[in-house]
Amino acid sequence: MSTRRPRETEQPGDRTLEVGEATALLPALRMPEERATVLRVDSVTCWFGDHCVLDRVSLEVREGEVVGIIGPGGVGKTVLVKLCTGLLEPDSGRIDVLGNELGRTGQKDRQRLRERIGLVFQNYALFDFMTVGQNVAFPMLQRGGYTAEDVATRVQERLTEVGLPKVQHLMPNELSGGMKKRVGLARANINDPELIFFDDPTAGLDPVTSSKIFNLIRLTQSHRNSTCVVISHDIDRMRPACDRYVLLYKSRVYFEGTEADAMASEDAVVHEFFRKNEGIGA
C-alpha cells in the first residue's frame, strides 16, 4: 500500500464549494422565531477549583441554525460543548437539548440523546488502525440494527457528500490534514444527527483548506437542515458557515448577534474580535 500522501487537488470529486452554491441549497427556512429551540443554555455556571470558567451563560439555538461560538483561547468554549453534550455537569443552571433537560435524563435516555447529536472535536482523531470506511461506519455500527449493505451504502453516500468518493479503503495516515477533517465530517453525519457540535473543526489547517471545510459544514447542514454549533477562532473563514455568533469573553456571553450586529456595535471588544480574531489572543 502506498504511503504517499495524496494532495487535496488529486481527489476526484474534490473541489471547492462556492459560498453561493452552498447557500443556494438551503431549504426555504421558516422565520427564526417560528423554529423549535434545539439547544437552550440557561444561566449555566461552571467552576474548576477556584476558577469560574463560565458565569451564568445563557444562549439559545434554533432548528436549522448554524451558530458560531467565538472567544479567546481558554475562555470556556470547549467546556461549553462538553456541558451541552453531557460530558460535564454544570455547577448551576439548566441545559435543554432536543427537548430534554440534561440534568434530569438518566443514563439510558442520555445515551439515546447522544445518538441524535454529532460531535466533531479538534482532537477527535480517526482511528489509525481502521480504514477510512470503517471509521465513518463506526457510529452506525455502535448504534446497531443495520445490515452490512445499509452501512456500506451510507458510508459511500457520506464520503461522496464531502467530496471523497474513493477513499474508503485508504488508511487515515494516507490522507492529508484537510481530507482527515472531511472524513471526520462524514463520520459525524453518518447517523443523521439533528444537532452537531464542531469544536475547532479546522485546527491546524491552512486558510484555503479551512474555507473548504467551513463551506462543507454549511453544505452538509443545508442538505438535511440539521442544527450546528461551530466553535472556531477563525472568524474570517467561518463567516460563510454561520448565521449568527455568540462571543464568550471573561466567562460571560459578551455579545450575541449577526456579523452586521457586531459591526453596528460600538463596543471595542466586539469590533476587535470581528475585525481581526487574533486581536484578543485566540
Ligand SMILES: Nc1ncnc2c1ncn2[C@@H]1O[C@H](COP(=O)(O)OP(=O)(O)O)[C@@H](O)[C@H]1O
Ligand atoms: N477538566 C478540567 N479541569 C480543570 N480545568 C479545566 C478542565 N477543562 C477545562 N479547564 C479550564 O477551563 C478553561 C476553559 O477551557 P476550554 O473550554 O478548553 O477553553 P477554550 O475556550 O479554549 O476551548 C481553561 O482555563 C481550562 O484550563
Ligand SMILES: [Mg+2]
Ligand atoms: Mg477549545
